[in-house]
Amino acid sequence: MFRIGYMEYANVYPIFHYLLQDGSLKFKKGFPADLNKAMREGDIDVSPSSSIEYARNSGLYRVVSGISVSSVGPVKSVNVFSRFKVEELGGKKIYFTRESNTSTVLCRIVLEKFYGVNPVYTDSLEDADAELLIGDKALYAYYNRDCGHIIDLGAEWYSFTGLPFVFALWIAGRKASESQEFAVFAGRLKKCAADSAGGRAGLVHKYLPYGYTAEQMLDYWDTIDYRLTDRHIEGLRLFYEKAFEIGETPCNPKIEFC
Secondary structure: OOEEEEOOOOOOHHHHHHHOOOOOOEEEEOOHHHHHHHHHOOOOOEEEEEHHHHHHOHHHEEEEEEEEEEEOOOOOOEEEEEOOOHHHOOOOEEEEOOOOOHHHHHHHHHHHHHOOOOOEEEOOOOOOOEEEEEHHHHHHHHHHOOOOEEEEHHHHHHHHHOOOEEEEEEEEEHHHHOOHHHHHHHHHHHHHHHHHOOOHHHOHHHOHHHOOOHHHHHHHHHHOEOOOOHHHHHHHHHHHHHHHHOOOOOOOOOOOEO
16 A cells, blocks of 8 residues: 655645545655655655655655745744854854654755854753744744744745755655555555645634634644745755765765656
8 A cells, every 4th residue: 555654744745635545555654754765665655745855865855846935034933042143153052853853864965054153052942042943833933932933934935045945845756656645645645636626715714723723723724835936946956965065965966857
C-alpha cells in the first residue's frame, strides 16, 4: 500500500482534509523533521517535506511538480519572536525549534546574508533572547501573543529577493515515483489542493477550540500558496544557492521533477 507522510499543521490541513477521506491511502503522522527522516529511511513513499531535505538528499527523491507549501510575502507561521529588532540580534541567543529544518536555514540566511548579523543559535529556550517557531505554535503566537518584535521570515525573504519562498515540497522516493500508483496519487493530490481553495470556510471549525477566530484562519489560508510556478522554482533555486554558501547543504542540487 502506498505510504504517505502526514503533518497535522494548519498550512496543509485544507489538502489533508480531503486526502484523509480516501480509505485506500495509508498515512504516517509526524513533524516535518520526523517525516524527512521517514522519507530518507524509506518508511514512507511520498510526503510534504522541508524543502531543505531535498537539497541535502536529492539523490533519493524526485519533486512532485506543480505543488508546494509556499508564501509570496508574509507567511505568518514561520517567525522569530524577539526582544530585539532584527538588526540588533548580532551576538544574541536565538532558540531554534527542533520541529523544522528549512526554517532554521532560512533564518540563518536572513540574518547572516541579508542583515549581516551573527547570532548564537541554541537549543535551550531558558536564556534565549529570541525564539524561532513554526507551524501552529508560531501561527497562534502571531495572532495572539504580545511580543516585542515578530520577524516573519517569509516577509523578510520576499523583501530582499522579490521571490516566493518554498517552505515545503511534496517529494517522492525515486522508485515510488515511477509507479502507476504514484501517478494516480499525484493527480489526486493536485485535485485536493485545487478543491481546497473553495472549501476553506467549512474547515475553520476545527481550529476554533484552539483559540483562533474564523477570520484568522481564513486570513492565514489566503496567505499559504500551494503553487509551484517558475517564479517559485527560481526562489527555491536561490534558497539552495544561499544554503550551500553557508554550509547547510553538501551541494547546490539540480531539481528533478516527477
